[in-house]
Amino acid sequence: MQTVSIAEVAQRAGVSTATVSRALSGRGHVSAAAKDAVLRAAHDLGYVVSSNASSLASGRTRNVGVVLPFLDRWYFTSVLEGAQQALMRAGYDVTLYNVSGGPELRDRVFEEFLLRQRVDAVIAVSLELTPHEVSRLLALGKPLVGVGGPIPDVRTLAIDDVAVAHLATEHLIGLGHTRIGHLGGRPEFDSDFHLPVQRRQGYEAALAEAGIPLDPDLVANADFTVQGGYHAAKQLLGAHPRSRPTAIFAASDEMGMGAILAARDLGLSVPHDVSVAGIDDHDQADFFGLTTVAQFPREQGARAVDILLEQLEPQHDHAVAADIPLPFALVVRSSTARPRD
Amino acid sequence: MQTVSIAEVAQRAGVSTATVSRALSGRGHVSAAAKDAVLRAAHDLGYVVSSNASSLASGRTRNVGVVLPFLDRWYFTSVLEGAQQALMRAGYDVTLYNVSGGPELRDRVFEEFLLRQRVDAVIAVSLELTPHEVSRLLALGKPLVGVGGPIPDVRTLAIDDVAVAHLATEHLIGLGHTRIGHLGGRPEFDSDFHLPVQRRQGYEAALAEAGIPLDPDLVANADFTVQGGYHAAKQLLGAHPRSRPTAIFAASDEMGMGAILAARDLGLSVPHDVSVAGIDDHDQADFFGLTTVAQFPREQGARAVDILLEQLEPQHDHAVAADIPLPFALVVRSSTARPRD
DNA sequence: TTGAAAGCGCTAACAA
DNA sequence: TTGTTAGCGCTTTCAA
Numbered sequence: 001m002q003t004v005s006i007a008e009v010a011q012r013a014g015v016s017t018a019t020v021s022r023a024l025s026g027r028g029h030v031s032a033a034a035k036d037a038v039l040r041a042a043h044d045l046g047y048v049v050s051s052n053a054s055s056l057a058s059g060r061t062r063n064v065g066v067v068l069p070f071l072d073r074w075y076f077t078s079v080l081e082g083a084q085q086a087l088m089r090a091g092y093d094v095t096l097y098n099v100s101g102g103p104e105l106r107d108r109v110f111e112e113f114l115l116r117q118r119v120d121a122v123i124a125v126s127l128e129l130t131p132h133e134v135s136r137l138l139a140l141g142k143p144l145v146g147v148g149g150p151i152p153d154v155r156t157l158a159i160d161d162v163a164v165a166h167l168a169t170e171h172l173i174g175l176g177h178t179r180i181g182h183l184g185g186r187p188e189f190d191s192d193f194h195l196p197v198q199r200r201q202g203y204e205a206a207l208a209e210a211g212i213p214l215d216p217d218l219v220a221n222a223d224f225t226v227q228g229g230y231h232a233a234k235q236l237l238g239a240h241p242r243s244r245p246t247a248i249f250a251a252s253d254e255m256g257m258g259a260i261l262a263a264r265d266l267g268l269s270v271p272h273d274v275s276v277a278g279i280d281d282h283d284q285a286d287f288f289g290l291t292t293v294a295q296f297p298r299e300q301g302a303r304a305v306d307i308l309l310e311q312l313e314p315q316h317d318h319a320v321a322a323d324i325p326l327p328f329a330l331v332v333r334s335s336t337a338r339p340r341d
Numbered sequence: 342m343q344t345v346s347i348a349e350v351a352q353r354a355g356v357s358t359a360t361v362s363r364a365l366s367g368r369g370h371v372s373a374a375a376k377d378a379v380l381r382a383a384h385d386l387g388y389v390v391s392s393n394a395s396s397l398a399s400g401r402t403r404n405v406g407v408v409l410p411f412l413d414r415w416y417f418t419s420v421l422e423g424a425q426q427a428l429m430r431a432g433y434d435v436t437l438y439n440v441s442g443g444p445e446l447r448d449r450v451f452e453e454f455l456l457r458q459r460v461d462a463v464i465a466v467s468l469e470l471t472p473h474e475v476s477r478l479l480a481l482g483k484p485l486v487g488v489g490g491p492i493p494d495v496r497t498l499a500i501d502d503v504a505v506a507h508l509a510t511e512h513l514i515g516l517g518h519t520r521i522g523h524l525g526g527r528p529e530f531d532s533d534f535h536l537p538v539q540r541r542q543g544y545e546a547a548l549a550e551a552g553i554p555l556d557p558d559l560v561a562n563a564d565f566t567v568q569g570g571y572h573a574a575k576q577l578l579g580a581h582p583r584s585r586p587t588a589i590f591a592a593s594d595e596m597g598m599g600a601i602l603a604a605r606d607l608g609l610s611v612p613h614d615v616s617v618a619g620i621d622d623h624d625q626a627d628f629f630g631l632t633t634v635a636q637f638p639r640e641q642g643a644r645a646v647d648i649l650l651e652q653l654e655p656q657h658d659h660a661v662a663a664d665i666p667l668p669f670a671l672v673v674r675s676s677t678a679r680p681r682d
Numbered sequence: 683t684t685g686a687a688a689g690c691g692c693t694a695a696c697a698a
Numbered sequence: 699t700t701g702t703t704a705g706c707g708c709t710t711t712c713a714a
Contacts, residue, residue, distance in 0.1 A: 052402070085446065391708070
């Protein structure tokens with residue numbers, strides 16, 4: 001296929017290449033007539049700018065890198081999808097750096113791929129980064145925003161995990177539960193990634209406020225998956241009927257779904273014998289009737305893009321309500337109810 | 342951050358920029374000594390090639406576009422992950438074009454984004470393309486390979502869906518089942534996308550070979566999701582105990598999981614009262630004990646990359662067993678057993 | 683095996 | 699508002 005160059009457009013429109021560039025990019029002043037002629041010529045010829053030539057000359061790539069640790073979990077792909085759509089709408093491509101392919105590939109992302117001048121900015125999703133990786137990222141000298149995970153020295157978008165967990169637990173307390181179990185994240189998860197700890201703190205705080213003593217036997221840890229939640233919940237629910245929890249607060253919907261399945265397999269009815277609440281509002285939460293605190297990962301991705309675009313294209317003033325805290329909302333479904341007694 | 346240019350490397354290594362370029366890219370002959378000096382200098386300086394300058398000069402971008410219709414389904418993200426890792430290993434970036442953001446964004450992918458000279462090749466995953474879109478893709482004049490869906494005039498990697506369905510059904514027949522239900526794809530799914538039809542054909546062929554008459558009442562259609570499979574399976578399993586199927590072959594694991602959940606909710610035991618088999622070997626299939634025919638989407642993605650690299654870098658002869666049919670394998674778990682009688 | 687030099691296609695001063 | 703022109707940083711002839 002032959003590629004149409006800017007010179008051909010210029011010739012057909014009867015103007016210089018500079019005017020074509022200006023008309024097409026919107027930077028600099030162009031008369032209405034010239035702009036019209038250029039747009040028509042470009043359209044007729046099927047001209048599309050060469051991103052490489054443009055990037056090389058301008059230093060702008062119109063491409064954003066998204067770095068993330070998994071591609072097979074709902075939260076991550078949802079953030080990615082939200083970011084991708086927002087970027088596309090703004091005319092940006094997104095280059096994907098999935099960092100799960102082992103240490104050598106991970107290193108190359110930070111030492112090579114991100115340095116090739118291919119991106120204008122980077123979005124890092126729930127990444128547990130080493131200090132060295134953070135410094136590499138910062139050394140890029142490009143706008144950088146984190147989503148979901150706390151990255152030292154990097155602006156990060158994340159819900160208030162303590163408040164979210166507090167809200168879910170409060171809901172269960174409000175229904176009259178006093179023996180409330182918790183499915184949390186495993187300790188090894190906590191090191192860089194404070195989410196499990198914070199969600200547990202919210203849980204504990206809500207109990208404390210209600211004057212309910214914390215019972216360590218009612219807490220089990222898993223890995224945020226359905227399967228992990230299933231097995232951990234079986235531990236909690238397998239106890240004496242008198243001592244087992246009447247409600248479970250899971251730190252993720254996937255674990256919550258696992259808890260619902262575990263309850264069924266133990267012959268317990270949800271919500272009659274045990275209520276279950278989660279966090280996320282996962283795609284399948286509705287199907288499971290799972291009460292949850294929704295966070296909105298697609299919006300989080302889009303919000304991250306807003307913040308970046310604000311820095312990349314200050315003139316467009318993208319009315320970013322950047323520092324409004326991220327929203328979350330209790331969604332009550334059929335998995336929670338008053339305790340039986 | 343200051344960017345190190347090829348000229349600085351050349352100077353430090355005491356050679357010309359041309360030699361640096363040759364030494365680093367591996368094209369053209371360079372003496373061992375020169376190569377050594379260049380590598381050392383590049384390393385010391387932390388030099389990373391500017392992909393834009395390189396692309397502009399050479400016409401190669403070292404970037405592949407992956408176009409896909411969903412980001413929230415296991416199959417697609419698995420293919421993406423497999424492709425991404427293989428590409429990274431070869432030093433390629435991947436730019437993501439998710440085509441689910443509505444018609445305007447979809448159009449822009451084909452009319453603008455893909456034409457910006459940013460990619461060397463394109464992988465299209467299970468895309469139902471209009472003839473016009475196909476022609477746009479072909480007009481790129483770049484290597485192009487489809488995965489999972491049949492694209493007219495485009496080389497496509499896909500398992501033999503008829504054979505896969507045949508295998509799963511045969512497994513159920515071999516266990517002694519004769520009343521075998523099928524959860525298939527809805528007709529509207531079929532128009533461009535022959536997968537549901539082919540899987541149904543495999544099912545019907547296996548029945549026919551075994552001399553089992555086809556019973557239309559045992560076939561229900563859904564949308565390939567857990568929820569859809571759940572509802573469709575309830576229809577099948579809600580029938581008179583005498584007339585309900587003793588086994589269900591679902592055209593996807595997600596529908597198979599839905600069927601397992603539906604059976605439980607109806608008080609039926611799996612596999613005692615009803616066996617369930619699926620297709621995919623979804624991440625959660627093991628957790629559900631779901632017997633399935635595995636396809637290997639990560640490998641499919643990697644295989645697509647092999648084919649592309651073979652075209653992009655013929656010299657590297659990537660020993661691609663390109664035309665070996667894609668593998669699949671029956672994985673027997675606890676959801677299938679002999680019928681009760 | 684090496685270096686000089688001419689682009690790759692576009693953008694952004696600068697001058698008009 | 700427009701055109702001229704000098705690069706952007708690299709690759710790749712071509713000649714040595």
